Amino acid sequence: MEGKKERDVIVVGAGPAGAMTATILAQKGHDVLLLDRVPFPRDKTCGDAVPAGAIERMHHYGMKEKVDTAVARGEFYPLKSLKIVSPRAYEIQALLEKGHEGSDSYVAPRMYFDHVIQQHAIDSGTQFCVAQAKEPIVEDGRVVGVRAQTNGSISDLRARLVIGADGVTSAIARRLRPKTEQHEDAHRAVALRAYIEDLEEIPHEVEFYLYKDILPGYAWIFPIGENRANIGLGMRLDQFRKHKLNLEKMLQEFLQMPAIKPRVKKGGQLHDVATWQLNFGSQAQMQHVFDGALLVGDAAGFINPITGGGIHNSIISAELAAEVADEALKKGDTSYEGMQVYEQRCHDELWEGMQKSYRMQNWFMHFPVLVDILVRFGRQSQSLTQTFLSKL
Ligand SMILES: Cc1cc2nc3c(=O)[nH]c(=O)nc-3n(C[C@H](O)[C@H](O)[C@H](O)COP(=O)(O)OP(=O)(O)OC[C@H]3O[C@@H](n4cnc5c(N)ncnc54)[C@H](O)[C@@H]3O)c2cc1C
Incomplete structure (x- = not known):
């Protein structure tokens, strides 16, 4: 891994949010370095339920063949219905609708599911490296790269933009978000x-x-x-x-x-x-945009309060972040002001559903x-x- 070269983008974390962001940006021609602290395939603690909508978004970026192969190997288990059982043991069953383009929903163990997207990011031109991000490098209030550890040695990796996709314990979010904005x-x-x-x-x-x-x-x-x-x-x-x-x-x-x-x-x-x-994602006023950095997926905190589902939202936030990142990189402005629109787009896409689910949960x-x-x-x-x- 070359420490001196300035990349267009460093994505920290190769789960669905990070690998999807890396895929889209690499497909748009950007020079992307994707880091994860562990090699793939790897497990991630999860219920493994992946809705058809998320699968169709993956198809959109060219992953259909990889998904079909995983299904044919029995790694993704197709779903047809859902059952909910209430405190007094009443039951309701509902058929799971297929996606708009006819895709199924799956239970896809993350050992297999995440590997599909991570591999696709590499096939799309992303460079993948096993490295643990210690913290973002901040100079004059602006993120200019990531301090990362590989094989016991620390290097400073520089980029025009850093995407924090390192999950719920995100080192990027922890350093950048004000202390008053921690999840309650x-x-x-x-x-x-x-x-x-x-x-x-x-x-x-x-x-x-x-x-x-x-x-x-x-x-x-x-x-x-x-x-x-x-x-x-x-x-x-x-x-x-x-x-x-x-x-x-x-x-x-x-x-x-x-x-x-x-x-x-x-x-x-x-x-x-x-x-x-x-x-x-139901807590108000959490910051997802910083000078030189964006947060996606669990690092941003986009899990639905009632279902605990976060894979689909990770992929949605990855698409929104990649779109904003692409525009910002092309304009040469990855400042907070230049990328602030990401807050609005996440809000428009996700906030109402989060609020409704949180009310229902209460x-x-x-x-x-x-x-x-x-x-x-x-x-x-x-x-x-x-x-x-x-x-x-
Ligand atoms: C028990 C449980 C059950 C769940 N069930 C479901 C479900 O059935 N369906 C659903 O949709 N969602 C479910 N979720 C939520 C879902 O797991 C997350 O929303 C989803 O994994 C978020 O993806 P992500 O890419 O943002 O983060 P992650 O999948 O957590 O990926 C983060 C990546 O970052 C890497 N990383 C972390 N720190 C660093 C670092 N410092 N440097 C480099 N790399 C780093 C990690 O190794 C990891 O690969 C569940 C969650 C839990 C805990």
């Missing part, structure tokens, strides 16, 4: 994910369990093949702390529930159990009976299933 616990969640063998799955159906003790979070079973699923649960962080809960214990309790226990065979083998955080927390009503009479109201269907 009421706009964060903590979740545990495991893979389970020997669990009778409902073929091609994702299941959400919104029981009383977990609201306004939920437990999930997302199948990845016969008798195999991604299983987990997540809760809003303020509630989790208030009730001093333990996610591993909660998962064991979930597996003992009457609706689940008979489906678990041979004791159910859990593996790759891991916990991670989620930052919702209602569920205070009035769990509302979930029963919505699920029981869901065919009339449709609002709950629509939220889960559209904001997954």
